[in-house]
Amino acid sequence: MSHEVIKHPGLNLGAAHGPQHDASEALMFGFWIFLMSDAILFGLVFASYVTLVNATAGGPEPHALYDIKSVFIETLLLLASSFTFGMASLALKYQHSTARLIGWLMVTLVLGVTFLDFELHDFVSMFAKDGVPSRSGFLSAFFDLVPLHGLHVAGGCIWLICLVGQIAKYGVDTQAKHGVMRLALFWHFLDIVWIAIYSVVYLAGLA
Amino acid sequence: MSFAEQFQHPLGRLSLESLPFWQMLNDPTRGNVINGVIGTAAALMVVIGTLVTIAMITKYRKWSVLWSQWLTSPDHKKIGIMYVVLALVMLIRALMEALLMRAQQAFGLEGGFLSPDHFAQLFSTHGTIMIFFVAMPFLTGIINYVMPLQIGARDVSFPVLNSISFWLTAAGAALVMISLCIGKFSTGGWFGYPPYTEASFSPGVGPDYWIWALTLASLASTFSGINFAVTIYKKRAPGMKLMVMPLFTWTALCTSIIMIFAMPPLTVAMAQLALDRYLGFHFFTNELGGNMMNFANLFWLFGHPEVYILVLPSFGVYSELISTFSGKSLFGYRSMVIATMAIVALSFAVWMHHFFTMGQSANINAVFGIASMLIGIPTGVKIYDWMWTIFRGRVRFTVPMIYSIGFIYLFVLGGITGILLASPTIDYQVHNTVFLVAHFHNVAIPGALFGLLAGYHFWFPKAFGFRLNERMGKVSAFCWIFGFMLAFFPLYALGLMGLPRRSVAYTEPSYVPLEIAAFLGAILLTVALVTLVVQLWVSIKQRDKNRVFAGDPWDGRSLEWSVSAPPPEYNFAVIPVVTGRDAFTLAKEGGKAYPLPESYTDIEMPKNSVMGPVLGAIGFALAFGLVWHILWMVILFFVAAVVTMIVYGFARDTTRIVPAQQVQQEHRRWLDAVAAATGISRADEYQSANQGLAEMTIHEVPA
Ligand code: HEM
Ligand SMILES: [Cu+2]
Numbered sequence: 012m013s014h015e016v017i018k019h020p021g022l023n024l025g026a027a028h029g030p031q032h033d034a035s036e037a038l039m040f041g042f043w044i045f046l047m048s049d050a051i052l053f054g055l056v057f058a059s060y061v062t063l064v065n066a067t068a069g070g071p072e073p074h075a076l077y078d079i080k081s082v083f084i085e086t087l088l089l090l091a092s093s094f095t096f097g098m099a100s101l102a103l104k105y106q107h108s109t110a111r112l113i114g115w116l117m118v119t120l121v122l123g124v125t126f127l128d129f130e131l132h133d134f135v136s137m138f139a140k141d142g143v144p145s146r147s148g149f150l151s152a153f154f155d156l157v158p159l160h161g162l163h164v165a166g167g168c169i170w171l172i173c174l175v176g177q178i179a180k181y182g183v184d185t186q187a188k189h190g191v192m193r194l195a196l197f198w199h200f201l202d203i204v205w206i207a208i209y210s211v212v213y214l215a216g217l218a
Numbered sequence: 219m220s221f222a223e224q225f226q227h228p229l230g231r232l233s234l235e236s237l238p239f240w241q242m243l244n245d246p247t248r249g250n251v252i253n254g255v256i257g258t259a260a261a262l263m264v265v266i267g268t269l270v271t272i273a274m275i276t277k278y279r280k281w282s283v284l285w286s287q288w289l290t291s292p293d294h295k296k297i298g299i300m301y302v303v304l305a306l307v308m309l310i311r312a313l314m315e316a317l318l319m320r321a322q323q324a325f326g327l328e329g330g331f332l333s334p335d336h337f338a339q340l341f342s343t344h345g346t347i348m349i350f351f352v353a354m355p356f357l358t359g360i361i362n363y364v365m366p367l368q369i370g371a372r373d374v375s376f377p378v379l380n381s382i383s384f385w386l387t388a389a390g391a392a393l394v395m396i397s398l399c400i401g402k403f404s405t406g407g408w409f410g411y412p413p414y415t416e417a418s419f420s421p422g423v424g425p426d427y428w429i430w431a432l433t434l435a436s437l438a439s440t441f442s443g444i445n446f447a448v449t450i451y452k453k454r455a456p457g458m459k460l461m462v463m464p465l466f467t468w469t470a471l472c473t474s475i476i477m478i479f480a481m482p483p484l485t486v487a488m489a490q491l492a493l494d495r496y497l498g499f500h501f502f503t504n505e506l507g508g509n510m511m512n513f514a515n516l517f518w519l520f521g522h523p524e525v526y527i528l529v530l531p532s533f534g535v536y537s538e539l540i541s542t543f544s545g546k547s548l549f550g551y552r553s554m555v556i557a558t559m560a561i562v563a564l565s566f567a568v569w570m571h572h573f574f575t576m577g578q579s580a581n582i583n584a585v586f587g588i589a590s591m592l593i594g595i596p597t598g599v600k601i602y603d604w605m606w607t608i609f610r611g612r613v614r615f616t617v618p619m620i621y622s623i624g625f626i627y628l629f630v631l632g633g634i635t636g637i638l639l640a641s642p643t644i645d646y647q648v649h650n651t652v653f654l655v656a657h658f659h660n661v662a663i664p665g666a667l668f669g670l671l672a673g674y675h676f677w678f679p680k681a682f683g684f685r686l687n688e689r690m691g692k693v694s695a696f697c698w699i700f701g702f703m704l705a706f707f708p709l710y711a712l713g714l715m716g717l718p719r720r721s722v723a724y725t726e727p728s729y730v731p732l733e734i735a736a737f738l739g740a741i742l743l744t745v746a747l748v749t750l751v752v753q754l755w756v757s758i759k760q761r762d763k764n765r766v767f768a769g770d771p772w773d774g775r776s777l778e779w780s781v782s783a784p785p786p787e788y789n790f791a792v793i794p795v796v797t798g799r800d801a802f803t804l805a806k807e808g809g810k811a812y813p814l815p816e817s818y819t820d821i822e823m824p825k826n827s828v829m830g831p832v833l834g835a836i837g838f839a840l841a842f843g844l845v846w847h848i849l850w851m852v853i854l855f856f857v858a859a860v861v862t863m864i865v866y867g868f869a870r871d872t873t874r875i876v877p878a879q880q881v882q883q884e885h886r887r888w889l890d891a892v893a894a895a896t897g898i899s900r901a902d903e904y905q906s907a908n909q910g911l912a913e914m915t916i917h918e919v920p921a
Contacts, residue, residue: 037452044448045444144493145499151501177868190867
């Protein structure tokens with residue numbers, strides 16, 4: 012049986028894995044569809060935010076709450092983590108050493124966790140300025156949207172740790188490869204969502 | 219007690235007052251006693267039903283079989299059957315509630331016997347159950363069973379996810395069921411509009427039950443949609459091109475696409491309402507900038523596409539069986555496909571017709587009104603296609619055909635009243651009256667329920683290897699059709715006379731005769747359901763007379779009829795090669811319906827997985843903890859859910875091999891049975907002589 016080299020959207024599993032392409036194809040395609048559904052979810056939460064952004068009800072407004080410097084650092088962290096995940100994917104694709112794969116994954120993890128740490132600080136300082144979700148419709152929408160992305164990133168971090176665990180236990184087997192490939196999609200997707208948050212929430216809010 | 223205090227208590231807000239008979243015992247007024255007795259009886263039915271089921275399974279020592287053959291099975295056929303069983307059980311409850319509501323309104327002139335609060339729970343649970351735990355599991359079950367067989371696949375793409383979807387749905391249904399025994403369900407209707415469902419107006423557990431039941435169902439349907447779409451795109455047998463797929467598979471695909479895009483709005487609406495209720499957010503509250511219109515938009519952004527999720531699979535069923543029982547290929551296949559796709563696209567562009575009266579400008583109303591009316595066009599195309607399929611066919615008046623013909627008449631009527639309602643000016647007159655109730659039952663019952671019941675009769679012999687009793691099926695079908703007409707036609711008139719929907723009582727004497735007619739209709743519908751249950755019972759008793767092991771009792775046209783009944787777990791001993799539409803009919807005409815393969819190969823199948831039942835149980839417990847503010851339960855089961863998924867990630871070796879030897883044995887045994895069977899002519903299909911082999915001398919009537 013002959014197999015086309017890249018049948019599935021996503022990364023090649025390598026020539027040695029012919030028949031496995033079929034299985035991966037459905038898996039990766041399914042994950043793309045899941046992300047599409049998730050994108051709708053984010054889109055609607057964005058829409059809620061946009062409709063409620065002026066509903067400050069006399070409470071603090073974006074100017075008083077957002078700290079663009081911190082958010083800019085977060086953006087850089089997340090973009091960098093997408094780059095390092097890309098390096099991990101290349102390590103997987105060209106079957107570099109497992110150590111290199113795990114190394115890049117760990118760097119990504121550190122960047123992701125640092126991102127979350129910065130974000131948490133943002134929230135704490137917002138809380139200190141009476142920027143709590145129960146204060147107004149605007150703050151409710153903010154604390155639905157931005158932490159939803161944060162929770163996704165946290166979930167991605169846990170997933171990443173699990174994948175490293177799986178690789179430690181089984182080596183880079185097919186399932187671990189599938190895991191890394193799907194997490195990569197997830198991670199880049201969250202990056203795109205973040206760009207939207209950065210523009211719609213922070214830049215527009217401070218403009 | 220404040221929220222925080224409730225969460226500190228080890229039992230949250232659970233107390234003796236949560237029991238359905240508590241109020242009646244402490245304050246035995248006449249009204250309290252009547253409502254308490256009804257509530258307690260319902261709770262007892264749930265408890266006794268559960269206990270009897272458990273006792274029977276224990277008595278016949280079926281636990282291990284049940285566990286290993288069914289509950290943990292990743293087999294799409296078994297999961298499909300479990301979905302349908304769930305739907306039928308929930309249908310019993312929802313129909314009983316409908317009967318009770320109709321009884322209340324029939325005697326509603328002097329106030330009736332139910333309290334307003336009780337009545338409100340009834341329409342809320344009835345609507346919620348019918349949509350999310352009857353129609354949805356029913357159609358998901360039938361898609362699950364039939365679609366992989368129709369496309370020549372051995373299972374869906376993600377069998378374990380499929381099982382998880384089922385168990386999450388079951389958990390949601392269980393949550394609604396337990397609300398009968400502990401606490402009260404929401405009184406906010408099936409779409410639970412805030413601010414009424416906010417903590418300030420409905421502080422009790424009701425809306426929380428509703429929120430978490432819907433959240434579980436919503437997640438489950440999202441996963442099902444993804445699973446089905448991937449299966450249809452990626453697992454078709456060679457030659458099964460998109461434009462060759464049976465129409466039921468097409469509607470399954472379109473339904474899945476709607477699920478993927480339309481369930482997220484529901485999830486978001488539920489999550490935001492939960493944030494409001496639990497953490498004091500202000501999405502939909504009256505104060506501090508909340509805006510309930512966001513909820514209305516989110517909910518109906520889901521809600522309207524949802525009604526197409528409900529009807530499209532039934533459209534698919536009708537297409538299959540009208541073509542089968544007319545002995546003709548489907549008229550206008552291509553137009554059917556295009557019409558289905560058009561409906562999918564339009565279904566996302568009309569949601570605002572659910573709130574024409576809620577304050578947007580006339581221009582916006584006009585746009586959405588016109589968009590809504592446009593849906594009549596593709597639907598009309600379908601109706602004509604079905605009629606042209608029947609035209610000049612050799613029609614057999616079987617049970618599914620009775621449903622189909624009832625459907626064609628009644629659905630046209632429901633569609634016409636829909637187009638009336640799509641005009642904002644008319645809607646202003648009749649919105650929120652029982653005219654609307656009549657309209658949506660007029661589309662939901664013939665459009666969704668009849669199709670699913672017809673599908674149940676059609677594919678039952680495939681799933682269980684014997685036919686259902688034909689006579690009782692006919693009695694039941696006619697009771698459904700005429701019961702429906704008697705129960706709902708009066709509501710059109712009542713609506714025009716001004717009776718608001720959800721009325722517990724009224725003061726207008728001229729409503730009474732029509733109300734009584736509608737009540738009689740509901741009784742007839744109950745007879746229909748009872749007949750259905752008796753039919754199943756009788757058919758099981760007589761099963762040996764009605765076996766159709768050879769697998770093709772109706773002279774079927776698509777691939778699911780080309781395997782034994784019931785099919786082997788791997789569906790196809792050898793994956794078929796498809797040459798065109800109506801693949802099995804083509805094979806029969808070419809004399810190649812039952813080929814003897816030269817060799818067999820090992821088949822790789824998924825192993826059983828406990829993930830489904832475990833995640834379902836965790837989902838249920840987590841939701842229960844959230845409803846009752848039991849903090850430790852919430853934390854415990856949240857952690858359990860995460861840990862379970864992590865552990866599952868470490869699972870390897872999740873498939874097993876069915877050896878070629880065994881495949882050969884089973885396949886040969888079936889082929890021998892086929893060779894031994896005598897073909898049955900179409901006219902004699904409902905007789906015992908039908909062994910599931912169609913007579914081969916068939917001449918197609920030109921279309
Ligand atoms: C089979 C016989 C059925 C009967 C006798 C029946 C009867 C009723 C009645 C009496 C109501 C309350 C009407 C009112 O507000 O005044 C109602 C509401 C409703 N029914 Fe049915 N029904 C049936 C089947 C169905 C089916 C199959 C579905 C959906 C697939 C359905 C969905 C609903 C919904 C969504 C509501 C609205 C609940 C609300 O007001 O929030 N029903 N039904
Ligand atoms: Cu609608």
